[in-house]
Amino acid sequence: MPHTHTRHGSSGDDLCSTDEVKIFKDEGDREDDKISSENLLVEEKSSLIDLTESEEKGQKIARPDHSPVFNKIDTHTHSFNMGYLVSPYSYANGTPSGLPVTMANKMGLPPFFCHNADPLTTPPPAHCGIPPYQLDPKTMGLTRPALYPFAGGQYPYPMLSSDMSQVASWHTPSVYSASSFRTPYPSSLPINTTLSSDFPFRFSPSLLPSVHATSHHVLNAHSAIVGVSSKPDCGAQDTTTNNRYPRNLDTKNSSSTQSNDSKESLNDKKKPHIKKPLNAFMLYMKEMRAKVVAECTLKESAAINQILGRRWHALGREEQAKYYELARRERQLHMQMYPDWSSRTNASRGKKRKRKQETNDGGNNMKKCRARFGLDQQNQWCKPCSPNLGVISSVSNNGGSVGITSSTAVNSIGVGMLAPIVSGIGGTVMLPNSSSSSSSSSSTSSSHTHVQLMSTSNGNAVASLNGISVTAGGGGGAASGCLQQLSPQAPPTYVNL
DNA sequence: CATCCTTTGAAGATA
């Protein structure tokens, strides 16, 4: 699509925004009970949602649970929580922008758009977990001017060499302060079912099934039913109820009563579009967008959404639980109102069929990243890297940080390709094999190399690649990968850590 | 005017 190609192609700087490290927990590696992150780990979220989910299941709702945060990972809470090994969310240097002061200065960055500096002092999005994160370069105006401060093609990281001492020092614990980690969730989080009444609920109380007694305040908001206009949200809402899910829409009847295909197709066109229920994050965005917009000078939603993504990760567990609960109710209500509806219905509408996966043009976005390396959409980190990357040359453990470098890890501006950060030793770092570099379209995990991160009894860090281990002495600590593409021309690949 | 961008999560489709 012209849009994407022109933007991505010309800029060439498909530097994925700083992404996150996905660490695969090593089952057998039952470290101590060091729960390292204050962030919402996957299992934490799982426990967070367990209550509401089980409730949902208990309601005979047969829909399979695909939620990555629901009941998926819940069994190894006491081994290490490898979700966010290092909190990407705290910046001890206090730089308002979340960038190191030096970098911010270098880049001529203001403390950023938000006067209260909140967005960038709050956590980066899940995929932007590594260091001095920034808003996505594209959103930041690599191809679009002005609105977003980062200069095109500039990688807002401190210059790195492959020298791990530098790398390690970059990721000093002071930057990713363990002390600032969120405390782990309690095993059972009380879900507050009495949600704030000013939350932008989308259901009218009158439309709520009686079983949802607690949903009496679920109201107001947006109709899930929209017309077929190009701007479905505008003017297509049920103005009488202002509900997203007006009950008077009987999709079953509307389709079954049609006697022939033409009528059906016509009916389909007239049939109001039933939107998907909003997920937790969407609900959060809906509530917080105005606030962020008011606080910031930004207007573009893409940038706002990046900020909201960070705030989302910065949310406390209770806060997130609130939105998960809301989302669960939305789904429940949606299912009750439109038992025959499925997301497939909307998917087949064709209208937004557009976003066909672009070719491997180095497009830079998380969806590609996830798609390519199978990152699911939970809080798993993925990172941009060079397609030529694949050789781990060293691992270091300096002052609590574990670092891994790659021999090929130097890009055109001399930045070390693989910057470390992985807190809590253990787990697996997955890197693309060097062989994958020649295959521009490698798409499966078969082309990956697993790097084991381990700790020894004396506190050393060990990275093991293809049976070859590299040990670094020192304390335990944090490390993670930050892979940067080899050159602006090289299509980035993404690494699942 | 249609689509992109950008985020996370949900869910269906596909391999």
Add this chain to the structure above:
DNA sequence: TATCTTCAAAGGATG
């Protein structure tokens, strides 16, 4: 089963 894809919201930007 794992992975991939699309769509939810939002509104300025872009072709």
